[in-house]
């Protein structure tokens with residue numbers, strides 16, 4: 001852990017103090033990833049900037065057309081939010097699979113995205129929800145599709161000192177499911193996971209949006225399978241075809257948690273289970 005940890009209370013203060021801080025600096029949010037990395041001796045920064053007091057990064061806000069979730073919002077806050085429960089079914093479905101209740105009281109959505117893990121459950125659900133991410137650097141704001149933030153495992157498109165301020169999710173009528181396969185049912189990082197959002201009317205799916213975790217270098221948006229399902233009745237044959245198609249869209253690896261072939265096969269099974277849960 002670095003000797004210097006600073007905690008600005010506004011974005012204005014953050015941009016004012018940053019230039020004078022040691023060059024090797026990182027943001028600290030809930031610390032559930034960063035403190036672990038530091039304890040493992042893999043963080044060489046000389047300063048951490050604690051973002052938890054930046055009020056601009058707090059809260060879940062509803063506008064006419066979208067929901068905004070601040071980057072410093074804890075996962076447990078989302079779990080208990082009436083607004084999130086009404087508008088973000090994929091994210092809500094993912095949360096019980098996210099670590100443990102105590103960890104969800106610390107972990108934030110901003111940290112989940114900035115950490116750029118291909119296993120990130122929050123990001124997987126948000127991509128299925130069609131989220132964008134708001135970024136800020138020295139007072140300059142920009143918004144990009146969340147899929148555009150990730151360049152590879154642990155690699156993002158963030159510029160030096162660029163801060164994630166929040167996530168914007170369009171309001172759209174949909175139902176959703178989240179399926180996660182891990183060493184245990186809960187409290188573990190996945191071997192594979194899938195989030196599916198869709199607008200279902202009389203058994204016919206529209207605007208299908210499928211994201212998968214732990215089966216590629218970044219969270220995978222399954223564009224072909226999503227397009228294939230849109231406009232179709234979710235009958236057994238269609239679900240089987242989608243389960244085959246999704247296997248062509250992932251590129252899993254073999255690592256300590258699982259084997260590539262097994263992961264690919266399970267993507268089909270998880271998509272099939274998730275679709276059956278939607279009908």
Ligand SMILES: Cc1cc2nc3c(=O)[nH]c(=O)nc-3n(C[C@H](O)[C@H](O)[C@H](O)COP(=O)(O)OP(=O)(O)OC[C@H]3O[C@@H](n4cnc5c(N)ncnc54)[C@H](O)[C@@H]3O)c2cc1C
Pocket residue numbers: 026027028029030031032033034035036051071072097098099100103106107108109110111112113114115119120121122162163164165187188189190
């Ligand atoms: C036991 C355990 C179980 C876990 N289980 C899961 C799980 O099931 N699913 C899952 O998805 N994750 C899991 N995680 C990982 C972790 O909890 C999440 O990724 C969490 O959301 C990280 O958020 P944080 O606020 O703790 O981030 P931090 O640890 O504070 O930060 C993580 C990274 O993001 C950067 N950062 C933080 N906030 C910002 C910001 N606003 N702008 C730019 N950069 C920022 C930091 O510099 C750091 O590099 C688990 C972790 C542990 C220790």
